[in-house]
Amino acid sequence: MANAIVEIKDLSFGYKGRLLHQGINMTFPRGKVVAIMGGSGSGKTTLLRLIGGQLKPSKGSVLVDGEVVHTQNRDGIYRLRRKMGMLFQQGALFTDLSVYENVAFPMREHTDLTESMIRDLVLMKLNAVGLRGAHALMPTELSGGMARRVSLARAIALDPSIIMYDEPFAGLDPISMAVICDLIRSLNDALGATSIIVTHDVEETFQFADYIYFVANGVVAAEGTPDDLRQSSLPFVHQFVYGEKDGPVPFHYAAPDYQHSLLRGAR
Amino acid sequence: MHKIKRMLSRLGAGFVNKVWRLGAGARLFWLTLISSGESFRRFRLTVREVYFTGVMSLIIILVSAFFVGMVLALQGYQTLQKYGSSEAIGVLVALALVRELGPVVTALLFAGRAGTAITAEIGLMKATEQLSAMEMMAVSPIARVIAPRFWAGVIAMPILATLFSMVGILGGYLVAVPLIGVDAGAFWSQMQANVDWRHDILNGVFKSVVFGVACTMIALFEGYDAPPTAEGVSRATTRTVVTSSLAVLGLDFILTSFMISV
Numbered sequence: 001m002a003n004a005i006v007e008i009k010d011l012s013f014g015y016k017g018r019l020l021h022q023g024i025n026m027t028f029p030r031g032k033v034v035a036i037m038g039g040s041g042s043g044k045t046t047l048l049r050l051i052g053g054q055l056k057p058s059k060g061s062v063l064v065d066g067e068v069v070h071t072q073n074r075d076g077i078y079r080l081r082r083k084m085g086m087l088f089q090q091g092a093l094f095t096d097l098s099v100y101e102n103v104a105f106p107m108r109e110h111t112d113l114t115e116s117m118i119r120d121l122v123l124m125k126l127n128a129v130g131l132r133g134a135h136a137l138m139p140t141e142l143s144g145g146m147a148r149r150v151s152l153a154r155a156i157a158l159d160p161s162i163i164m165y166d167e168p169f170a171g172l173d174p175i176s177m178a179v180i181c182d183l184i185r186s187l188n189d190a191l192g193a194t195s196i197i198v199t200h201d202v203e204e205t206f207q208f209a210d211y212i213y214f215v216a217n218g219v220v221a222a223e224g225t226p227d228d229l230r231q232s233s234l235p236f237v238h239q240f241v242y243g244e245k246d247g248p249v250p251f252h253y254a255a256p257d258y259q260h261s262l263l264r265g266a267r
Numbered sequence: 268m269h270k271i272k273r274m275l276s277r278l279g280a281g282f283v284n285k286v287w288r289l290g291a292g293a294r295l296f297w298l299t300l301i302s303s304g305e306s307f308r309r310f311r312l313t314v315r316e317v318y319f320t321g322v323m324s325l326i327i328i329l330v331s332a333f334f335v336g337m338v339l340a341l342q343g344y345q346t347l348q349k350y351g352s353s354e355a356i357g358v359l360v361a362l363a364l365v366r367e368l369g370p371v372v373t374a375l376l377f378a379g380r381a382g383t384a385i386t387a388e389i390g391l392m393k394a395t396e397q398l399s400a401m402e403m404m405a406v407s408p409i410a411r412v413i414a415p416r417f418w419a420g421v422i423a424m425p426i427l428a429t430l431f432s433m434v435g436i437l438g439g440y441l442v443a444v445p446l447i448g449v450d451a452g453a454f455w456s457q458m459q460a461n462v463d464w465r466h467d468i469l470n471g472v473f474k475s476v477v478f479g480v481a482c483t484m485i486a487l488f489e490g491y492d493a494p495p496t497a498e499g500v501s502r503a504t505t506r507t508v509v510t511s512s513l514a515v516l517g518l519d520f521i522l523t524s525f526m527i528s529v
Contacts, residue, residue, distance in 0.1 A: 052403050078405035092400035095392075109406045 004063075005030045005162060005194045006051055011060035013043070013050060020046055022218040023060070028162075033188050033195040035205045037240070038215035044198040045089075047215070048164050051196070052084060053077040064162070082110060085155030086164045091147035093139040099126070099150050100135040106157040125153040128190075129183060145176025149183070156187060163188065165197040169204055177201075181208055202241055206230070214240065292488045298409050299417050299487070305407070306414035313415040313422070320381040320416070320483075321423030325430070327380050328373055332364075332431040335372060336438025339363055343439075344447055354453035358461045360439035361432075365462060365471045369432035371519050374478035377424060378511035382486035385416055386507040389490025390500035413487050420483025421476065428475035470526045477518055482511045 006028040013021045020043040028034045036044050049055045051062050056070045063069070064080050072080065093102050103122045107113055113121070126132045129149040139147060148168065155163060165184065169177050185208045188195045199205050205212065206226040214222040214229070214237055222229060222237045229237055239247030255261070306312060343359040389412065392398050398408040436458075443449045462468065486507045493503035 054399065054402060078407075081403055081405040084403065086400070086403045088396045088400055090395060092396035094397055094400075095395070106404050106406075109404065109411075 003029050005065055006196065007063040008047070008051075009061050009063065011050065011057050011062065013046060013055065014058050015046075020218055021057075021215075024215070024218075024220055026213055026220065026223075028194055028196055029211075030161075030194050031188075031192060032210040033185060033197065033208060035197045035199060035209040035212045036215060037198075037200060037202070037205065037212055038221075039200065039240070042215050043218065044200075044215055045166050048086065048166055048196065048198055051162075051164065052081060052086065082158065083160055084162045084164060085158070085160035087148065087151050087155050087166060087168055089167045089170055091139070091144075091151040093142075093147055093151055093154070095139050097139075098135070099131070099137050099139065099142070102139065102150060103135075103154045103157055106154065110158060121157070125157055126150075128156070128187065129153045130179070143176075145172050145179065148172070148176070148180060152180075152183060152187070156191060156193075159191055159193075161193055163191075163193050163195045165195065165199070167199055168197060169199060169201045177204060184208065202243070206241075288492070291492060292484065295409075295413070295488050295491060296484055299414050299484070302407060302410035302414045303418065305410040306418070309415075312411070313418050316416045316419030317423050320377075320385070320419050321427060324377060324380045324423070324427060328376055328427050328431055329434050331372065331376055332369075332434035333438040335368055335431075336360060336364065336435030336440075337442045339368075339435070340439035340442035340447070344443060344449070353447075353449055355457055356439070356443045356449055357454035357458035360443070361436055361458045361462050362467060364432040364435040364439075365467050367471075367519070367523075369428045369435065370471050370475040370478055371515060373428040373431045373475060374424065374482055374515040375512055377420075377427065377478075378482045378486070378508055378515070381420065381423075382482050382507045382511050383504050385420075385483070385486040386490040386493070386504045387500060389413075389416075389487060390493035390495075390503050393491065393493065394495035394500060413491065416487060417483050420486075421479040424479025424482070425472050425475040428478075429472065432471070466526070474519065474522050477522060478515050481514045481518060485511045485514060 004027045006026075008024055008026040011021055011024045012019065024047070026034075026036070026047075036047060038044050046055065050057055051064065051069065053062075053069045053072065061068045061070065065083065067076075067080065069077065069080060093099075094105065097105065100122055103125050104118050107118050107121060123132055123135065126135055129152050131146060131149055131153065134142065134146065134150070139150070142150065163184075168180050168184065172180065181204050184195055184197065187193070197205065197209065206229075209226060211225060212223065212229055213220050216236055222232060222234050224232070229241060232238065232241075235247055238244070245251055339360045340356060343356050343363075344353055347353045347355055347359065389398075392412065398412065401408045401411060440451075440454060444451045444454055489503040489507045489510070490500075493499045
């Protein structure tokens with residue numbers, strides 16, 4: 001697809017002898033908000049690391065802006081990463097720097113802007129996430145939701161064309177969650193960026209995502225717009241969307257027969 | 268039979284693991300060296316780390332030095348006076364400090380004070396994805412985080428060791444001259460006559476530079492290699508102290524034997 005900014009082609013990835021992904025195909029069109037959903041441990045975050053070039057696929061490839069990521073040398077990967085911004089699950093703010101310095105960090109590293117321009121830009125980015133007033137605080141003085149927003153301001157510091165979110169809603173209260181939801185959509189549209197969101201929060205994601213991929217057992221189990229997926233008759237998707245305890249995804253981790261285990265005694 | 272086989276395979280796995288870690292450490296050392304140019308361009312970062320590793324270690328180093336010097340004078344005097352050469356106490360204190368105790372004790376204290384701090388900091392930065400975040404921002408954590416700390420350690424160690432020797436000699440002087448009553452002129456002039464600039468002082472400084480490289484690199488590697496969990500970081504911190512101390516004592520023997528034979 002010519003309009004795609006990120007493409008994942010027939011990607012397989014294994015880790016410590018365990019195959020996590022087996023032939024995944026995904027397309028992320030420019031300007032859209034695309035979510036990758038799936039249960040915990042289904043390798044969603046790994047997909048973001050593969051897009052960012054922190055991991056190499058065992059088979060297949062990831063294309064960012066038409067360039068294969070894993071064949072690039074270090075400079076090439078760093079060049080591609082300058083087009084990306086990533087929001088980490090726990091924020092990953094630098095604890096020895098203030099909120100202001102955290103947001104200024106990418107600008108200081110990659111540009112020769114004057115101090116007054118950096119100041120204007122940092123305050124603009126912080127204002128966009130509603131935290132201009134918190135610029136002098138240290139990361140330890142922030143709540144979880146605030147830290148996530150500062151991290152978002154840092155991720156968009158250099159106006160990236162791809163913004164990746166790793167579990168942006170995990171562990172947030174309902175108000176912070178609504179704020180982040182709103183920010184993801186509005187920043188995406190304001191910057192003309194493409195957003196890739198890895199999450200398992202169905203309700204929030206279905207409200208604002210343009211397209212959704214479901215990952216299960218190392219393959220794309222289902223894909224479509226939120227409306228398509230709500231009406232999907234696939235048992236896995238139904239279980240996930242409606243949060244049913246048992247279904248194709250079993251409640252129990254694979255184990256030998258229960259009665260047998262108990263009768264064998266203390267083993 | 269089965270037990271022996273299992274023991275052998277565990278021994279082998281442990282050995283392979285040690286070799287692997289040595290290689291990984293050497294690789295990190297190499298990457299640090301080639302990233303140094305990048306970090307020297309922002310020397311402010313290194314200066315900041317010199318403050319954290321060097322200046323913040325001053326108190327423990329100087330207080331220890333003072334006591335070590337005083338004990339050296341007491342013990343030395345006991346033995347020297349039996350041979351009627353108690354004026355040589357100045358030489359004894361100075362040589363012991365400048366050649367051996369200055370560099371070695373400083374390095375051991377440095378490993379406990381600054382090395383553990385470095386390991387815990389880097390390990391936690393890794394556990395909280397700060398290093399990963401840096402990489403995703405196209406900033407090399409080796410140039411931005413590792414190299415400045417490495418050079419700070421290499422710069423701080425010889426300075427700390429020199430201060431250790433100076434304060435130790437002062438402590439020795441206070442015990443030998445005002446307390447015991449050795450002649451001050453003899454104390455200083457014997458020291459001046461018998462401590463050699465190249466063989467004693469420069470060799471001592473050279474030792475402390477080598478210890479600086481070893482201790483800082485071990486601390487950095489343990490932090491960088493630590494599993495990103497509470498247990499992982501705590502084990503890495505312990506390993507920093509154990510490995511650094513053994514490395515310092517082992518290297519000291521090797522360096523001393525070369526210095527004596529040359």
